[in-house]
Amino acid sequence: MNKLGKSSRIVELDGNQLTREDIQMIVKGETVCALSEEAWQRVRKSRSLIEEHIAAGKVIYGVNTGFGKLSDVSVNARDVGLLQLNLLRADAVGVGEPLPENIVRAMMVLRANALAKGFSGIRPQTLQLLIDCINHGVHPVIPCKGSLGASGDLAPLAHMALLLVGEGSAVYQGERMSGAEALARAGLVAVRLEAKEGLALINGTQAMTGVGVIAITEAENLGYAADMAACLTIESLRGITDAFDAELLATRPHRELEQVASRIRTWLAGSRRTTAQGELRVQDAYSLRCIPQVHGASWQAVGYVADKLTIEMNATTDNPIVLPDGRVLSGGQFHGQPIALAMDHLKIAAAEWANISERRIERLVNPQLSGLSPFLAVNPGLECGLMVAQYAAAALVSENKVLAHPASVDSIPSSANQEDHVSMGTIAARQAREIVHNAARVIAIEMICASQAIYLQQAEDDLAPRTKLQLEWVRAIVPPLETDRAISAEIEQLALALLAERIE
Incomplete structure (x- = not known):
């Protein structure tokens, strides 16, 4: 059997101890994963406690009772396995487009890691099959919509878990097929669920966290790209660098504010395009002068989100939880509110990078603000130049403002009002990633406009060494406009490159 993993x-x-770097390596197929021996010991102990309770005839939620509002309905001992299978089938009601493969893989890794904590009562062979699916590249098809983000990400995780019993749909080696066929082709064998296992697989926040883990890495890359795009624009417009003075900024000691300004000072070092206060003008507009304050505030939010995701990646989000002393307690560890709020923070942070970037784009293309050729066209009038590129940026920014409305403030009761407050965290996570991608397109447009402004001024040789390297990288994807041409595909390619690579 061929396993993924080149390392x-x-x-x-x-x-x-799972890190985002670990997840990225597994998601990309650069390595494989396995449980530590200590984790296997905890898993086995947890499972034995569940079996002891069942043998003693104890009533345990979701083990020998129904679910949600049906928790008061007893289930016959002979049906506890069927109960778990029915749970997966009933909860696999996701709709919409399938989640991307990288998010699906992240979900699988996160669920395996949560089960490795040994509080869920799953059998070792069931957990091993989940790990085998990760390592062999067998990926369940998981629709992106349908989770309330409380009682866990039930619908998305049910679609994931169906694969382990040979049901549902999956993708293997790039081909979509039934779960049963995917397992067979990979040389794997489906399991037959026993008591507690279905609930152990689907009660958790791994869908919202999986989306969040991918989105936060992309957002960090985007933040560096936003800082670099601002540098190119500063040089294009001969911006004033006194606003980024370290002693000035130390009077308002937000760490992230100074970090942004430090990057700008470093990247603009040696530029012959920047100006001093009073040389051409006394002050720049806010979209240039306040870059550290605005970008820095977004970086503060990103740091908060990264911290909450790191905690959640190594958390137990199951219910009920099997404690080492033998107690099996029902609680609310599955509730997605900590991640829902974090994802809403990320939405606003990424949207603000795009908001201020669009204002810099306007300064570049508007001749009354830039003093440059209208819309950065070579032959304005005959050509429109980048006029409508600014329209596209404005449309993306406006869409982001709608998406940035916090999902976490909404709640719709479910399960006959037993589950009467839910987080909508998975919606927040999906919206956050969409905003991040929209913002990347806006930053790409700013880089294209700044590149074109530098081209029109023939100012390449006057750029700082670092920004000149960035300009060359941008132009390898989007050459200067010598006349009008369609650049839609180039914007998209540049945006994806900005999300995938960190500018240092």
């Missing part, structure tokens, strides 16, 4: 390193899942 000799194995990421050990122990439920406590």
Whole structure:
């Protein structure tokens, strides 16, 4: 059986030390994962406690009772396995387009890591099959919509779990097929669920967290790109650098504000395009002068989100939870509110990078503000130049403002009002990633406009060494406009490159 993984390193899942870097390596197929021996010991102990309770005839939610509002309905001991299978089938009601493969893989890794903590009562062979699916590249098809983000991400995780029993749909080696066929082609064998296992697989926040883990890495890359785009625009418009003075900024000691300004000072070092206060003008507009304050505030939010995701990646989000002393307690560890609020923070942070970027785009293309050729056209009038590129940026920014409305303030009761407050965290996570991608397109447009402004002024040789390298990188994807041409595909290509690579 061929496994993914080009590295000799194995990421050990122990439920406590998983990092975003580990997830990225597994998601990209650069390494495989396995449980640590200590984790297996905890899993086996947790399972034995569940079996002891069942043998003693104890009533345990979701083990020998119904779910949600049906928790008071007892289930016969002979049907506890069927109960778990029915749970997966009933909860697999996701709709919409399938989640991207990288998010699906992240979800699988996160769920395996949560189960590795040993509080869920799953059987070792069921958990091993989940790990085998990750390592062999067998990916369940998971629709992107349908989770309330409380009682766990039930619908998305049910679609994931159906694969393990040989049901649902999956993708293997680029081909979509039934779950049963995908397992067979990979040389894997489906499991038959026993008590508690279905609930252990689907009660958790791994869909919202999986989306969040991918989105936060893209957002961090976007933040560096926003800082670099601002530098190119400053040089294009001969901006004033006194606003980024370290002693000035130290009077308002937000760490992220100074970090942004430090990057700008470093990247603009050696530029012959920047100006001093009073040389051409006394002050720049806010979209240039306040870059550290605005970008820095977004970086503050990103830091908060990254911290909450790191905690959630190594958390137990199951219900009920099997404690080492033998107690099986029902609680609310599955509730997605901590991640819902974090994702809403990320939405606003990324939207603001785009908002201020669009204002810089306007300054570049508007001849009354830039003193440059209208819309950066070579032959204005005959050509429109980048006029409508600014329209596209404005449309994206406006769409982001709608998406940035916090999902976490909404709640719709479910399960006959038993589950009467939900987080909508998965909606917030999906919206956050959409905003990040929209913002990347806006930043790409700013870089294209700044590149064109530099081209029209023939100012390449006067740029700072670092920004000149960035300009060359941008132009390898989007050459200067010598006349009008369609650049839609180039904007998209540049935006994806900005999300995938970190500018240093």
